[in-house]
Amino acid sequence: MQRNSIKVSMAVVRRLPKYYRYLGDLIHNDVMRISSKELGKLMGLTASQIRQDLNCFGGFGQQGYGYNVIELQKEIGSILGLSKSYNCVIVGAGNLGQAIANYEGFKREGFILKAMFDVNPRLIGNTIRDIKILDILDLGEYVKSNDIQIGIICVPKEHSQSVADTLIENNVKAIWNFAPTDVSVPDNVVIENVAISESLYTLTYLMNEDSLNI
Numbered sequence: 001m002q003r004n005s006i007k008v009s010m011a012v013v014r015r016l017p018k019y020y021r022y023l024g025d026l027i028h029n030d031v032m033r034i035s036s037k038e039l040g041k042l043m044g045l046t047a048s049q050i051r052q053d054l055n056c057f058g059g060f061g062q063q064g065y066g067y068n069v070i071e072l073q074k075e076i077g078s079i080l081g082l083s084k085s086y087n088c089v090i091v092g093a094g095n096l097g098q099a100i101a102n103y104e105g106f107k108r109e110g111f112i113l114k115a116m117f118d119v120n121p122r123l124i125g126n127t128i129r130d131i132k133i134l135d136i137l138d139l140g141e142y143v144k145s146n147d148i149q150i151g152i153i154c155v156p157k158e159h160s161q162s163v164a165d166t167l168i169e170n171n172v173k174a175i176w177n178f179a180p181t182d183v184s185v186p187d188n189v190v191i192e193n194v195a196i197s198e199s200l201y202t203l204t205y206l207m208n209e210d211s212l213n214i
């Protein structure tokens with residue numbers, strides 16, 4: 001595979017995880033080869049959109065033969081950085097932090113949760129599965145000395161920026177932020193703000209769209 005030198009648009013980047021998931025389902029169902037037309041039908045995209053997207057990375061199919069599903073999923077996984085593993089911490093060991101820690105799938109996918117952090121003395125010292133909840137005061141030192149690459153923020157929004165700042169000061173380069181506020185980060189740090197409520201509000205808009213007078 002030869003990647004094109006132009007910067008890939010965020011719209012394409014945002015579709016890659018979806019390709020990865022659909023191809024995984026096809027593998028699960030023993031489908032070995034698929035045309036861009038068939039894949040497009042499954043994913044709600046046009047065949048030409050699929051070819052355009054994959055061409056950003058040099059293209060993978062052979063005209064007339066379609067895509068080798070296993071190879072394509074492997075390549076997309078590698079483009080997504082899923083062939084590596086990542087050390088992570090969760091900050092905020094409340095409802096959401098614990099739910100994420102309890103999801104075993106992340107470990108299988110290479111996201112290694114090393115520790116959780118909280119301010120609540122009743123939580124500090126507990127474990128969620130085998131993950132220890134540590135004192136927030138130890139966050140900076142811990143991430144610096146344990147090669148933590150991803151910080152997962154699950155604290156109330158008032159505290160998310162200060163948590164992010166501590167992570168960044170101690171060399172964390174990627175933040176997955178669940179607090180409902182946009183956290184600012186310097187250019188050398190990447191962030192994904194996960195707006196669960198916004199997705200829910202989109203759903204309610206769609207439910208009520210017909211009754212809008214616009």
Ligand SMILES: NC(=O)c1ccc[n+]([C@@H]2O[C@H](COP(=O)([O-])OP(=O)(O)OC[C@H]3O[C@@H](n4cnc5c(N)ncnc54)[C@H](O)[C@@H]3O)[C@@H](O)[C@H]2O)c1
Binds near residue numbers: 154178180197
């Ligand atoms: N639970 C959900 O389904 C959900 C959905 C969408 C968004 N969120 C957002 O995720 C965040 C967490 O939600 P939750 O439901 O888990 O809340 P929660 O109150 O159950 O947990 C928050 C935890 O953060 C800890 N905390 C507070 N300040 C801290 C700090 N400075 N450093 C370290 N820990 C600190 C608290 O002690 C608590 O244990 C919130 O910002 C919330 O708005 C949650």
